[in-house]
Amino acid sequence: MPSPFSVLSLLSHATGRSWERQWRDAQPKPAYDTIIVGAGGHGLATAFYLAHEHGIRNVAVLDKGWLGGGNTGRNTTIIRSNYLQPESAALYEHALKLWETLSQDLNYNVMYSARGVLMLAHNHHDVQVFKRHVHANRLAGIDNEWLTAEEAKDFCPPLEIGGHTRFPVLGAALQRRGGVARHDAVAWAYARAASAMGVDIIQNCAVTGIYRGPDGAVMGVETERGPIAAGRIGVVAAGHTSVLMGMAGLRFPLESFPLQALVSEPVKPVMPCVVMSNTAHAYVSQSDKGELVIGAGTDAYTSYSQIGGLHVSSETLAAICELFPSFRRLRMLRNWGGVVDTTPDRSPIIGLTPIPGLFVNCGWGTGGFKATPGSGHIFAATIARGEPHPIAAPFSLDRFADGRLIDEAAAAAVAH
Amino acid sequence: MLLIPCPWCGKRPENEFRYAGQAHIARPADPASVGDEAWAIHLFLRDNPKGRHTERWRHIHGCGRFFNAVRDTVTDQFAGSYKSNEAPPA
Numbered sequence: 208m209p210s211p212f213s214v215l216s217l218l219s220h221a222t223g224r225s226w227e228r229q230w231r232d233a234q235p236k237p238a239y240d241t242i243i244v245g246a247g248g249h250g251l252a253t254a255f256y257l258a259h260e261h262g263i264r265n266v267a268v269l270d271k272g273w274l275g276g277g278n279t280g281r282n283t284t285i286i287r288s289n290y291l292q293p294e295s296a297a298l299y300e301h302a303l304k305l306w307e308t309l310s311q312d313l314n315y316n317v318m319y320s321a322r323g324v325l326m327l328a329h330n331h332h333d334v335q336v337f338k339r340h341v342h343a344n345r346l347a348g349i350d351n352e353w354l355t356a357e358e359a360k361d362f363c364p365p366l367e368i369g370g371h372t373r374f375p376v377l378g379a380a381l382q383r384r385g386g387v388a389r390h391d392a393v394a395w396a397y398a399r400a401a402s403a404m405g406v407d408i409i410q411n412c413a414v415t416g417i418y419r420g421p422d423g424a425v426m427g428v429e430t431e432r433g434p435i436a437a438g439r440i441g442v443v444a445a446g447h448t449s450v451l452m453g454m455a456g457l458r459f460p461l462e463s464f465p466l467q468a469l470v471s472e473p474v475k476p477v478m479p480c481v482v483m484s485n486t487a488h489a490y491v492s493q494s495d496k497g498e499l500v501i502g503a504g505t506d507a508y509t510s511y512s513q514i515g516g517l518h519v520s521s522e523t524l525a526a527i528c529e530l531f532p533s534f535r536r537l538r539m540l541r542n543w544g545g546v547v548d549t550t551p552d553r554s555p556i557i558g559l560t561p562i563p564g565l566f567v568n569c570g571w572g573t574g575g576f577k578a579t580p581g582s583g584h585i586f587a588a589t590i591a592r593g594e595p596h597p598i599a600a601p602f603s604l605d606r607f608a609d610g611r612l613i614d615e616a617a618a619a620a621v622a623h
Numbered sequence: 624m625l626l627i628p629c630p631w632c633g634k635r636p637e638n639e640f641r642y643a644g645q646a647h648i649a650r651p652a653d654p655a656s657v658g659d660e661a662w663a664i665h666l667f668l669r670d671n672p673k674g675r676h677t678e679r680w681r682h683i684h685g686c687g688r689f690f691n692a693v694r695d696t697v698t699d700q701f702a703g704s705y706k707s708n709e710a711p712p713a
Binding site: 447449450453458459460461462463507508509510511512516517518551607608609610 | 624625637638640641642644659660662663664666667668669670671672673676678694696697698699
């Protein structure tokens, strides 16, 4: 088990002691109490809270690739909770409150930085929608405020607000507690803390089937490395959820799309906050390494390719250059895609499935990173108790049949 | 950018088209007799396969017509396209 991080451990390692491995690269055992499919942030957080809060430590987290190699390592690391509907506000605010103390709770610096998320309004419709969000959020006790264009410029000096630009800024909604965190560190922190409590994290172990008993309940999974038995299975597989659910004979209200992001060459600090523009379809922040981290849109068509069309990122860059003329001469360093699972109402599905013992946490679409701690926390409670956590309850699969949809098409900043 | 085979116009660049989701989803013939579960299946459940997918496109900046196509969702390669009233190729 790794020693806790502290000033003393830093000093002793600085004098030549090499750092030990922070989590075990476990080999699969024949059986576990619970299997989590997917070693991304949400899956690892689920395993951590199962062990930490519910005493369920005989847990395996399986991944077809490497830890944090899917959407956890591919997103633009934005954190905010200014969603419209009360159910979503409760969910994302639960996560935001966990973010605020996560580094201390996990003894690992996840570099959460509440630098503010500024959402730009470019037309009359945007102004109305964002003001509605501001009011709804404040009624729910969540910070969100309206800024005039001049106030937005004061908050984010490189922003161009002049009336002659292609995307004039009419104002902006600002959530000051929003910000960014280091995405890889979140996966590593949960992996380290979960592993220390006995959770097995098993990489390169794709699930190829789901076993069910005569009563229909799950009995375990078939993997590339042989069968593994478990009475409870939690699927946290993002873009591949439909594929895994298909192994259990279920169809889900999900479609998988490639979503792109890209980073520029590193420069000195130029960007003090996160800026999002739903209408121009661009969002940008600056990492601590100095790269501008830019999020583009999804492709129009479903795909598992983890590559998006170049015209999609080109349109985003064109918008960024209009909004931030000083960025025009920056070169892009690399771009990539992730496969996101979107639901018809742009809200996640968290909870039970029609198959006993099979739980699912999916449908986070284009905005799952911000919810990582809260998602893991309520999903662990759902698996441990066999019934939905109160915050998860409205996000059940049943809502598509009974019509209680949670429409967040306007709050989910990526248009699709 | 995909090069999409329109059955009427031939191969054209993707930005002339709109994607219209999974093909061959039929609205229930007698909606009044259909329960909530069946409506949910019709409205929301999709195959979302990793591999061969039959899907609708509309050549909105071309001939304006809807058609169906078969595409592999891993490679994004089109296996072909066909008219809306035709059955998918085997």
